[in-house]
Amino acid sequence: SQTIHQWPATLVQPVGSPLSLECTVEGTSNPNLYWYRQAAGRGLQLLFYSVGIGQISSEVPQNLSASRPQDRQFILSSKKLLLSDSGFYLCAWTDSFNQPQHFGDGTRLSIL
Amino acid sequence: GQQLNQSPQSMFIQEGEDVSMNCTSSSIFNTWLWYKQEPGEGPVLLIALYKAGELTSNGRLTAQFGITRKDSFLNISASIPSDVGIYFCAGTTSGTYKYIFGTGTRLKVLA
Numbered sequence: 001s002q003t004i005h006q007w008p009a010t011l012v013q014p015v016g017s018p019l020s021l022e023c024t025v026e027g028t029s030n031p032n033l034y035w036y037r038q039a040a041g042r043g044l045q046l047l048f049y050s051v052g053i054g055q056i057s058s059e060v061p062q063n064l065s066a067s068r069p070q071d072r073q074f075i076l077s078s079k080k081l082l083l084s085d086s087g088f089y090l091c092a093w094t095d096s097f098n099q100p101q102h103f104g105d106g107t108r109l110s111i112l
Numbered sequence: 113g114q115q116l117n118q119s120p121q122s123m124f125i126q127e128g129e130d131v132s133m134n135c136t137s138s139s140i141f142n143t144w145l146w147y148k149q150e151p152g153e154g155p156v157l158l159i160a161l162y163k164a165g166e167l168t169s170n171g172r173l174t175a176q177f178g179i180t181r182k183d184s185f186l187n188i189s190a191s192i193p194s195d196v197g198i199y200f201c202a203g204t205t206s207g208t209y210k211y212i213f214g215t216g217t218r219l220k221v222l223a
Binding site: 032034041042043044046049051057059090092097098101102103104105106108 | 147153157210214218
């Protein structure tokens with residue numbers, strides 16, 4: 001069966017520090033991968049998605065970037081974090097378009 | 113970004129009551145999905161719908177893909193305390209890899 005892993009589960013970082021969140025999927029090949037951010041009590045904001053290695057689509061201009069160095073690995077990064085980057089970050093995958101997305105357990109990011 | 117209109121925003125109900133919530137879109141969708149999210153966790157898929165008019169159940173949960181393809185409904189029968197959480201609808205349209213999410217319905221069940 002397929003599984004998705006995100007880490008770390010929680011992270012506290014100072015303003016201006018770099019960021020790297022990792023997401024990996026097991027049990028499938030060539031998945032579509034997604035990064036979302038969720039503010040407290042709010043819906044999901046799509047940040048990036050990828051349909052293949054090295055292919056990244058960005059949804060909103062921001063302080064973050066994404067990379068897909070391997071088929072089942074998706075990384076969310078920032079060179080310098082802002083206070084507004086705080087939130088709950090979720091990674092998701094799907095086998096193909098129109099099929100349900102499956103989410104990881106998320107990373108709670110707090111910026112001090 | 114684009115979002116679905118999901119209602120109600122929140123519900124406080126007594127244990128044992130039935131619950132209804134819905135999502136509406138200005139666009140036609142090919143797939144409707146319903147998720148539940150509990151605090152500190154990622155959303156978990158409850159029901160997936162693929163055809164207009166489709167009615168699908170998962171235990172006490174029943175969801176329908178609206179005939180117009182612009183709406184979907186989720187019903188929970190005989191609610192229990194563990195039904196507490198935020199319920200999200202999501203949909204996809206042709207020609208894009210993006211999934212559009214609703215704003216969520218926060219459900220609280222009073223024992």
